[in-house]
Amino acid sequence: MSRLSKLEQVKNCSGEFVLAVNDTMNVLNGKWKLPIIGSLLYGKKRFKELEREIPKITPRMLSKELKDLEVNGIVTRTVYASIPVTVEYELTKSGNSLKTVLEVMVEWGLQHRKRFIGKKEKAGKNLMEISH
Amino acid sequence: MSRLSKLEQVKNCSGEFVLAVNDTMNVLNGKWKLPIIGSLLYGKKRFKELEREIPKITPRMLSKELKDLEVNGIVTRTVYASIPVTVEYELTKSGNSLKTVLEVMVEWGLQHRKRFIGKKEKAGKNLMEISH
DNA sequence: TATAGCGCTATACTCTTGTATAGCGGTTAC
DNA sequence: GTAACCGCTATACAAGAGTATAGCGCTATA
Numbered sequence: 001m002s003r004l005s006k007l008e009q010v011k012n013c014s015g016e017f018v019l020a021v022n023d024t025m026n027v028l029n030g031k032w033k034l035p036i037i038g039s040l041l042y043g044k045k046r047f048k049e050l051e052r053e054i055p056k057i058t059p060r061m062l063s064k065e066l067k068d069l070e071v072n073g074i075v076t077r078t079v080y081a082s083i084p085v086t087v088e089y090e091l092t093k094s095g096n097s098l099k100t101v102l103e104v105m106v107e108w109g110l111q112h113r114k115r116f117i118g119k120k121e122k123a124g125k126n127l128m129e130i131s132h
Numbered sequence: 133m134s135r136l137s138k139l140e141q142v143k144n145c146s147g148e149f150v151l152a153v154n155d156t157m158n159v160l161n162g163k164w165k166l167p168i169i170g171s172l173l174y175g176k177k178r179f180k181e182l183e184r185e186i187p188k189i190t191p192r193m194l195s196k197e198l199k200d201l202e203v204n205g206i207v208t209r210t211v212y213a214s215i216p217v218t219v220e221y222e223l224t225k226s227g228n229s230l231k232t233v234l235e236v237m238v239e240w241g242l243q244h245r246k247r248f249i250g251k252k253e254k255a256g257k258n259l260m261e262i263s264h
Numbered sequence: 265t266a267t268a269g270c271g272c273t274a275t276a277c278t279c280t281t282g283t284a285t286a287g288c289g290g291t292t293a294c
Numbered sequence: 295g296t297a298a299c300c301g302c303t304a305t306a307c308a309a310g311a312g313t314a315t316a317g318c319g320c321t322a323t324a
Contacts, residue, residue: 020241021166021234027244029161031312034153047271058313063272073248084270084321094244102153104236109152112159112226116205163282179301190283195302216291216300 024101027074032057032065037091037098040075044090074098156233159206164189164197169223169230172207176222206230 028034035054039045045053051062066089069075074095080086091098160166167186171177177185183194198221201207206227212218223230 016242017238018166018170020238020245023241023244024237025160025166028157034150034157038150048269051271058315059272060274060314061312064312073244073251087271094240094247097240097243101236101240104233105156106149106152108226108229108233109155110148111229112155112205113152115226119205180299183301190285191302192284192304193282196282219301 027069027072027098030065032061033069036062036065036069037074037095037102040089040091040095041099044078044088047087047089050089069095159201159204159230162197164193165201168194168197168201169206169227169234172221172223172227173231176220179219179221182221201227 028037032054035057036050039050039053047059047062047066050066051057051059054062066075066077070077070089073092075089075091078088078090080088160169164186167189168182171182171185179191179194179198182198183189183191186194198207198209202209202221205224207221207223210220210222212220
């Protein structure tokens with residue numbers, strides 16, 4: 001196997017590289033983070049706009065996830081003292097830079113699908129389940 | 133904002149690119165997938181070897197996660213008819229190619245940490261929570 | 265006055281993940 | 295025979311993530 005570079009420390013389940021991967025995972029974790037971030041990649045949005053754009057999300061979850069993303073430095077929340085108040089959510093620099101990560105994930109996902117479906121045409125389970 | 137290339141379809145929460153990202157997420161999802169894959173990046177391993185290398189994992193979870201990874205084409209399970217039987221787990225091509233994805237995630241995680249800690253030295257919450 | 269939109273929060277529940285602990289059938293080592 | 299290793303599985307429970315539903319204080323509109 002080729003050189004493992006920075007991932008060498010994954011093995012012992014500690015070390016800063018595993019922490020780093022976990023940070024990334026946690027930022028994208030849960031059912032709603034991806035839709036939210038995806039939606040915000042198009043620019044700032046208000047609460048209700050997000051709620052409308054993301055099918056089936058409840059205000060409770062949207063609120064919770066937005067708070068989470070804010071606390072973790074992925075989005076900023078700006079309140080305008082207009083009447084009535086307007087609240088805008090926008091990706092931070094970190095948030096926007098997730099685009100690169102997501103694109104690599106898209107790439108892997110697509111290739112894996114190709115390889116995987118190629119291998120198993122039975123497909124009763126598997127990919128159907130993965131992306132449920 | 134710059135061109136969003138393949139991620140454009142993230143917005144509507146459907147389309148093959150979101151599916152692809154979700155595939156990738158699901159493969160890495162849960163508390164134990166990362167340690168397991170990390171461990172297997174070093175080459176094939178037996179059940180007990182994995183159990184020993186991954187602190188605090190229970191055989192129940194190891195078994196479950198390995199099955200999951202196998203079903204999703206990330207690892208192969210090979211049983212040798214030795215006495216007693218030996219079972220070896222090894223990353224598939226897809227599994228090995230996750231290395232690239234993980235490295236991008238490491239990169240993002242590290243940069244985000246730098247940016248984030250730079251911004252907020254209060255740190256009472258936040259990063260400490262992220263990588264808990 | 266009543267209705268509707270905004271940006272949420274509260275309460276209660278279910279459903280999924282993960283933990284803890286025990287044990288099975290087989291084999292070798294003492 | 296009994297203790298220990300291998301590769302698991304079974305059962306029961308706890309904690310967290312997500313859902314369903316309601317409502318709050320505010321303002322603009324009819």
